[in-house]
Amino acid sequence: MKKILMLATGGTIATLKTGEGKIPQLTSQELLRTVPEIREICQVETRQLFQLDSTNVHPDHWKQIARAVSEAYEAYDGFVVTHGTDTMAYTAAALSYMLPGSRKPIVLTGAQNSISERETDGRRNLLDAFLYASSACAWGVTIVFDGQVMLGTRAKKLRTKSYHAFSSIGYPELARIRDRKVYPVLPLPAGLGRPQPALELDPAVFVLKLIPGVRPDVLALLRPAYHALIVEGFGVGGVPYYATADFAREVGAWVEAGKVVIMTTQVIYEGSDMSVYQVGHQIKQAYGVIEAYDMTLEAVVTKTMHLLPRCPDLAAFREQFLTPVSHDILLPAGEEGPL
Template identity: 30%
Template sequence: MVPDLNVDNEAWILVLYTGGTIGMKSNKGIYCPEQHYLPRAIRELPPLNDEKYIEKNYNYSSLKPFCLPPVRNTLKRIVYWVVEYEPLLDSSDMTFDDWIRIGVDIQKAYKSYDGFVVLHGTDTLAYTASALSFMLENLTKPVILTGSQIPVCEVRSDGRENLIGALIMAANYDIPEVTIFFNNKLYRGNRSVKLDNSGLEAFDSPNMLPIAHMEINIKVNYESIFRSQSSQPFSVCTTLCRNVGLLRIFPSISIELVKTFLQPPMEGVILQTYGAGNMPSRRTDIIEIIKEAHERGCIIVNCSQCLRGRVDVHYVTGKILYDVGVISGSDMTVESAITKLSYVLAKDEWDLQTKRKMMQRNIRGELTITNYDTLQDLEIIPQLAKFLHIHSTEEVQLLRNALFPPLLCYAAQNNDLDLLDNLRQSGAQFSQPDYNGRTALHIAAGAGRTQTVRYLLDHAANVNFKDQWGENALMHAVRSRNTECIQVLRDAGAVFGCDPIDIGWTKIRNKKKFAMTIPAQLGNLIQLNRLVQFFCFEHLVSCP
């Protein structure tokens, strides 16, 4: 699955093809899955593969990738490999084990690619996206799920556009989330639902605007991106609790049904109630059964049957559930709530009280915390906007985007943690790049500001974000010969992407350049110090 060293100015994407309509073949008017058909078809489709580029640059490779034709307004060529699952799965057959398999495959290839695309059937795509959003811990790279209503190889195909769009977003945008790309929109995975089984706009995010729109120009709402707040390296949770279920309330629901449903071994239940989380207040028999289940240790989460809106305990019919220990699911989708519950219950290191708290906490951007208070504007921003006669929200946002990156870099260079903290509370994103594509983490690592590096990593700075020269913060730390910064970045998951070997130099195939392999990737700081002493970095070639 891990390819050879790549050439310069490329973004590498791994595509996991699990099945679904997107890769099906028409057989007498009936769409059917066929093993190995999709990769062959993509190879022959010019919009999806620049064969001349592949022959020129990857003629030596035993596993030839695919490459999109040049994309307007992007700096790198998008090269991608397709790994096909066997057997191909209809999404209706997806299980917890399949989610774990996808997560493990991403983990195995995580250091070698810039992003990941998962091709999936649409019926349970929102469930898989929600599950992966929780399972993929400390994510720093984009993972995008997509599918289609019409196969890629049809003349009229949304699959072709969805695949191209997903590849472009995964290769070019710093959106370290599990998302869904469909019909020119990028949605947060755990906020999405399938709304339509026959229209091309099959998915929506009822309680959150899309993260990005792909129009003539691609518009990204960077402020809505949810970034990991941990400096720990990427990992995958491969354990999920199976004893969870959905119980939908309906008029005259029988007490026997509720009682049977809540019996052991049930450990967690998503209770789908009316409107804003309302329960029939006269059904004291059901309330008593729910109370008993709560006292037994079963975690019960209240979610609305409505797609839009959130659970509100201010109604009497909603407060009665709150009073017996039922947790508010806020505005979580059912898909998100059930997969989060399965993830949380599987955490053996958490006690029951912690698990209940985690179900109420926003851990992956899956719900809205109503009492969450954050300052969105630095005082200087509205003052400057007023002085410059800027009034629209878009113009103010452009001003913020122009000012924050140099201020962040200035603070990082000067080890000014107070300024960094003020900027963060004012809405600045630590992965916002300056005109050179460098972030505050690049500057801090290059200047040897270890304290600042730790602070930035603790507050969701992307450890593997690359500047316009394809270098991440680890490369800057190596150039500055700061072994402490190198160790901190390595501990946070920083990688070079090329495979290190024991000797200091290795020739890149088909290239007349040499790359110094960095012992920092092996954690060998003694060897690194020696190499830094005796080798210059003039011929260094970065590998994504």
Template identity: 30%
Template sequence: MKNRICIIYTGGTIGMKETPYGYAPVPGYMEKTLRSMQEFKEAEVPDYDFIEYAPLLDSSNITVENWNQIGKDIRERYCDYDGFVVMHGTDTMAYTASALSFMLQGLSKPIILTGSQIPLCKVRSDARENLITSMIIAAEYSIPEVCIYFGGKLIRGNRSTKVSSDMLIAFDSPNYGPLAEAGVNITLHQKRIRAESKELTFCPFENNQIAVLKIFPGIQFEIFENIMTDKLKGIVIEAFGAGNIPQNDDSMIRMLQKAKSNGTYIIVCTQCPRGSATIGQYETSKHLAEAGAICGFDMTVEAAVTKLYYLLSRQYEPKEIRILMESDIRGELSRDV
């Protein structure tokens, strides 16, 4: 008997169809196409059930509520399948993969997000390989993680980031090697894969206010002071290099102190694709340290944002949130717990 997986189709380029107004998602089109394709009837391809969201979502419109819905759908069907494939638009796929990795704790089977840069309906599409390989890995391999499969590589979801809008290798995992690679054979890198767990728990996210601020030369921090209210629960700062920010005037200090007095969590990540933030390594990060900023180390911004959503939703005490943000809880950063 063949293994069975669940495919959750949320939308995205992979299932779009040509219309007089350009590519657009068409309800029912994706499932009908898959059922008609000979590749999906081959012995190597697992049996599957298909869930299509209504309405189909452009990934640019994905919200916290959509993350919760995907997580809930997986949890409710978790015991019925050997693995899950989530078809998703590429623009925010790394955010969704990171979010699912935190809200679904205790995985014992694969959850793989995939999509494509070219729709399945086109002759020269990357959709077939991405989807078929995702299905095979989800059904046949013991990888108890939320992952992204794209362009021949399976990468940890909360280590992923989109690196290209027009190349077929659209995602990378800059600070952590792939969990598997698909060439002529599918090769697992077993030492990089997290240990299997046996008890799944699901934590939906509360819709807290979180902001992201990217530092740039000449930034005027006073512009951002007005968003520093007590409603803002956290701000992720994309700093220069190892966690540095300009020290040109007092507006930056005022902004940071206002955030601190409001109890807003300040998380510092690096803008560099590779490497780590380290608060206090240079003098230009001293004001971050004085404001009680939390070091994001080598977390992606996607992971930092969704991890904070998760910890706030668990309603941990502030001290515990600070400790856990700087600890590795799902393989999202390179630091011992």
């Protein structure tokens, strides 16, 4: 019987109703007691890392989770992290970069309703997380939710209330769970082992979502405060290229200042391709911005935070950003950077 460490961080799954709304209050042990079948699957030990609504989780909490997993790595066969759904995809992506290539599973799960309620998805999700963490096919950082096992770099929350809250974007699910059985979809990849923890992050990253008529001077206001800018463009990666080209020049000023500029798309599915239209092609060719292609926004943000402290210049950052980690990016043929 495998030995799994459960790390609890709060979230909806652990909430109780109060006069001011739902607040995470249930401890890791209380969560575990609601699903006694877990004890039939594996040996479980628990730790309460913190007790937060996930809207309050930030990079320092990612470090806390990653450190807890790293310090306990040799003593357990896998890990289950209970977490709020609102920022779970960010945490899963961040852990994928902070603890890369793990042979042992690091499984995040949560719920849309508190596990204390009669109508809840919490008990099923928690049981499924332990089923997957205890299975022979489990590896890496994943989110287990509504019977799906998704890579941490590919999962995204798409629904605010439905139990089918998460989807894997641009990449197949690793496995599916039905009737308390795990059905692998993809084989174990080669080269897995004990991850070398990389806990340093630079949170000075800003995401700018473009709207028609956006004023380019906002870029000048942001530049002193941030080390990287992620621009969510239109469609396949279009950016405004008005007659004055002010927006493009402001992007160029970021690059000239030695700061990272990454272009992605507001569209969830199928990714960017800045070569398609002149408005994207010009700004990429003229200023050398980095294109995120089919990466999720959560992966783009957390990979950028992960790489900023490790890359001495923009060339090194570009190379590392375009190097796939846990299938986070699919590059078109001929794109710079190792495949």
